[in-house]
Amino acid sequence: MSLTLYYTPRSRSFCALWLLEELGLEYKLESFDISAGRHKQADYLLLNPMGKVPLVMDGDIPVSELAAIAIYLSDRYSKERLSPAIRSSERPAYLKWILFSSALMEPAYAEKMFNWEIPARRSIAWSSFDQMLEILTNHIAQNTWVLGDKFSSADVLIGSNLHVGQVVLGIIPKEGPIAEYLLRLTKRDGFIRAMDIEKRESDRFPMKA
Numbered sequence: 286m287s288l289t290l291y292y293t294p295r296s297r298s299f300c301a302l303w304l305l306e307e308l309g310l311e312y313k314l315e316s317f318d319i320s321a322g323r324h325k326q327a328d329y330l331l332l333n334p335m336g337k338v339p340l341v342m343d344g345d346i347p348v349s350e351l352a353a354i355a356i357y358l359s360d361r362y363s364k365e366r367l368s369p370a371i372r373s374s375e376r377p378a379y380l381k382w383i384l385f386s387s388a389l390m391e392p393a394y395a396e397k398m399f400n401w402e403i404p405a406r407r408s409i410a411w412s413s414f415d416q417m418l419e420i421l422t423n424h425i426a427q428n429t430w431v432l433g434d435k436f437s438s439a440d441v442l443i444g445s446n447l448h449v450g451q452v453v454l455g456i457i458p459k460e461g462p463i464a465e466y467l468l469r470l471t472k473r474d475g476f477i478r479a480m481d482i483e484k485r486e487s488d489r490f491p492m493k494a
């Protein structure tokens with residue numbers, strides 16, 4: 286096994302880094318300054334035509350898109366520690382929450398941040414930012430993790446979005462069930478290790494004016 290994470294600080298790459306730290310696997314960090322454009326070079330585009338980070342290489346197999354990275358790495362390497370078994374009854378809920386992060390939270394965040402005016406709500410996939418947040422809040426008010434007592438990679442995906450939403454974008458509440466869930470997440474050793482690496486790499490590649 287030889288894993289490489291293509292990473293830039295202050296980006297969604299943090300989620301993949303946190304996942305790798307939760308998995309406790311050895312991996313190589315290919316960290317770069319996003320303004321250098323490494324992710325737009327021809328060799329990179331062959332691996333991820335979207336030209337985005339993160340990208341995980343498992344040997345010579347490219348894995349892009351956070352939901353796919355989470356499902357693949359957890360199934361392949363976590364021995365069911367971060368994902369329920371394929372045939373388990375928890376599997377549908379696990380997949381639902383993984384997709385909730387990328388298919389519902391992501392566009393809902395964009396709607397909120399860019400003040401999108403959407404004329405026909407029923408025709409869009411994520412309904413609304415407020416509904417997304419309400420559903421997540423009601424669920425997490427009654428559960429330690431999205432799958433109840435079992436922590437999974439779905440929590441890493443949702444937690445990464447919530448962390449950015451609260452700390453960077455200021456659109457996620459600072460108190461209540463979601464804030465308490467985030468506190469539980471950010472106390473995890475995997476999160477703390479990933480945040481130490483993120484801080485180190487942010488210092489290495491400071492934001493350009």
Ligand SMILES: N[C@@H](CCC(=O)N[C@@H](CS)C(=O)NCC(=O)O)C(=O)O
Binds near residue numbers: 387
């Ligand atoms: N849908 C992608 C989103 C990845 C993404 O948006 N990455 C941003 C950084 S946060 C990026 O690479 N932006 C650089 C660009 O588009 O040029 C995923 O889930 O991995």
